[in-house]
Amino acid sequence: MENGEIPENANEHCPGPQSDSAGKSDACEGCPNQQICATAPKGPDPDVVAIAERMATVKHKILVLSGKGGVGKSTFSAQLAFALAAMDFQVGLLDIDICGPSIPKMLGLEGQEIHQSNLGWSPVYVESNLGVMSIGFMLPEPDDAVIWRGPRKNALIKQFLRDVYWGELDFLVVDAPPGTSDEHISIVQCLDAGSIDGAIIVTTPQQVSLIDVRKEVSFCKKVGVQVLGIVENMSGLCQPVMDFKFLRMTEAGEQIDVTEWAREHLKERAPEFLSIIACTEVFDSSRGGAEKMCREMGVPFLGKVPLDPQLCKAAEEGRSCFVDQKCGVSAPALKKVIDKMMENQGLSRMLVDNNA
Numbered sequence: 001m002e003n004g005e006i007p008e009n010a011n012e013h014c015p016g017p018q019s020d021s022a023g024k025s026d027a028c029e030g031c032p033n034q035q036i037c038a039t040a041p042k043g044p045d046p047d048v049v050a051i052a053e054r055m056a057t058v059k060h061k062i063l064v065l066s067g068k069g070g071v072g073k074s075t076f077s078a079q080l081a082f083a084l085a086a087m088d089f090q091v092g093l094l095d096i097d098i099c100g101p102s103i104p105k106m107l108g109l110e111g112q113e114i115h116q117s118n119l120g121w122s123p124v125y126v127e128s129n130l131g132v133m134s135i136g137f138m139l140p141e142p143d144d145a146v147i148w149r150g151p152r153k154n155a156l157i158k159q160f161l162r163d164v165y166w167g168e169l170d171f172l173v174v175d176a177p178p179g180t181s182d183e184h185i186s187i188v189q190c191l192d193a194g195s196i197d198g199a200i201i202v203t204t205p206q207q208v209s210l211i212d213v214r215k216e217v218s219f220c221k222k223v224g225v226q227v228l229g230i231v232e233n234m235s236g237l238c239q240p241v242m243d244f245k246f247l248r249m250t251e252a253g254e255q256i257d258v259t260e261w262a263r264e265h266l267k268e269r270a271p272e273f274l275s276i277i278a279c280t281e282v283f284d285s286s287r288g289g290a291e292k293m294c295r296e297m298g299v300p301f302l303g304k305v306p307l308d309p310q311l312c313k314a315a316e317e318g319r320s321c322f323v324d325q326k327c328g329v330s331a332p333a334l335k336k337v338i339d340k341m342m343e344n345q346g347l348s349r350m351l352v353d354n355n356a
């Protein structure tokens, strides 16, 4: 238990041997270290001191959270990092989704490796002002499963925060796994909740996802992290009419692909349809979706981002959705969300200073 490290054989959700509840919390029941933790003298964790020194060059730290998996949290983190970098900020993107790191792929950095210098681990750079760190860069095979218990995850997160040399950063965006588990407790403890600007929570509009968002908001309140706002992702499907596939149902229930016929028909008879974007609701939001929940919980609503096949493609190919006109429906929506967050936090002023 040197340096306040969580021992390998500790229970899941170990609060850490330096914590006030060490040896006394519910998670400590039956742990072989319970007795030592409960009686050992407490002092400042030297790692946390080293992390604070390392993080002194980072102006703003933003966590990206979600209650459920698959709601678009990593996609949002990646595009937020691209957007901030495009505004000429110096940006770091840290992936602490240790068991399912998708950030290397979403930034187009698959197969890259981390290098070490005398200053520490070097992030992998997309551009000179956008560096990325992820366990995904350390796996010998991309298909390797990472099956780690809490203490090991905690140790890696500490190492990421203490040993990565980011240099001067305007923003560090942290992409967390879904839920409120070991990684979340670790990042908040290591960074010190008070030094984190806040958390953006990503959800889809349906109730099953929103229920978990409430837990996420409650986690943030408990640990003292401000909720910067909630983003409703996959909020309806929107795409140009001409990108749809058209099917005709026969009486026997068979589906016949009539896409070619329908497109030609539209071009000839109703060319104005070529510029129409069709939207439909995919997930049930009849109970008001994230916006209503934000009003109830007293947290900011940042906006809606529609399901856009082009955004999915950009994420698959590790591209920014902001550089060309391909993500015509999702990119402006994402930009609005990011602008609103910056505005709410008074960060837009940085942009003015940056461009001065």
Ligand SMILES: Nc1ncnc2c1ncn2[C@@H]1O[C@H](COP(=O)(O)OP(=O)(O)OP(=O)(O)O)[C@@H](O)[C@H]1O
Binding pocket: 066, 068, 069, 070, 071, 072, 073, 074, 075, 076, 097, 100, 102, 177, 178, 233, 234, 305, 306, 307, 308, 309, 310, 311, 312, 313, 315, 316, 330
């Ligand atoms: N608005 C969107 N339109 C289209 N596809 C999207 C959108 N948001 C996310 N996706 C796609 O949905 C899939 C899941 O997204 P993503 O991996 O970002 O979710 P996640 O919440 O980070 O999941 P996990 O936490 O399980 O890693 C990805 O293929 C992503 O490209």
